[in-house]
Amino acid sequence: MELKEYTLERFRGFIDKAKNELSTDEIVDMMNKMKLIMHENSPFSSEPVDCVLWVKNDTVHANDYNPNSVAPPEMELLRLSISNDGYTQPIVTMSDSETTREVIDGFHRNRVGKECEDIQKRVQGYLPVVTIRESQKGLNDRVASTIRHNRARGKHGVESMSDIVSDLKKRNWSNAKISKELGMDADEVLRLAQISGLTELFKDKDFSLAWEAEPENFEDETVD
Secondary structure, eight states: OOHHHHHHHHHHHHHHHHHHHSOHHHHHHHHHHHHHHHHHTSTTTTOGGGOOEEEEGGGEEOOSOOOOOOOHHHHHHHHHHHHHHOOOSOEEEEESSSSOEEEEEOHHHHHHHHHOHHHHHHTTTEEEEEEOOGGGOSHHHHHHHHHHHHHHTTOOOHHHHHHHHHHHHHTTOOHHHHHHHHTOOHHHHHHHHHHHTOGGGGOOHHHHGGGOOOGGGOOOOOOO
């Protein structure tokens, strides 16, 4: 028997034995550890989706900066999708302690798994999660990652986005960096800055030309 087949056969036997002798929580913990070992040695170890873990839903909490909102009909459709199709997308998270995770993307998938009794029962109080790259764990990077996920689906709230742009500006992000990291063009950054009502958001020289008019282009007019 080739090594590959021998290894797979032993793995199946080990899992069958575990299912008979261990509790669900113990099996999930064991499977997560095995996935992590495989992920560390995977040719796709740099890709978060390579390692989907199941974690207790009370260890996952929402962030406080998500600009996305879902109307009741869409929320019900998401519930129906997860109910009928199962979880087809994991919740994107980052570890913020040894025992808890913060949602980067998937706030509503997180809610469904916690608030819908039938689904919570089916997944036995667990949620499927992936972990963002270590390089993205800073607050600004997490905010940018959340917005990129939302914008890729065409969903984000304008007012919340303007608050985030304002916050990033206060953290010394230039308009150019905001434009690059959030996938916006220069005009969109300015529009969101306008909404915030903070004059200091308009100080970047690289965007100022779009708002300067030559005096000679305007003439006084008398309206009869």
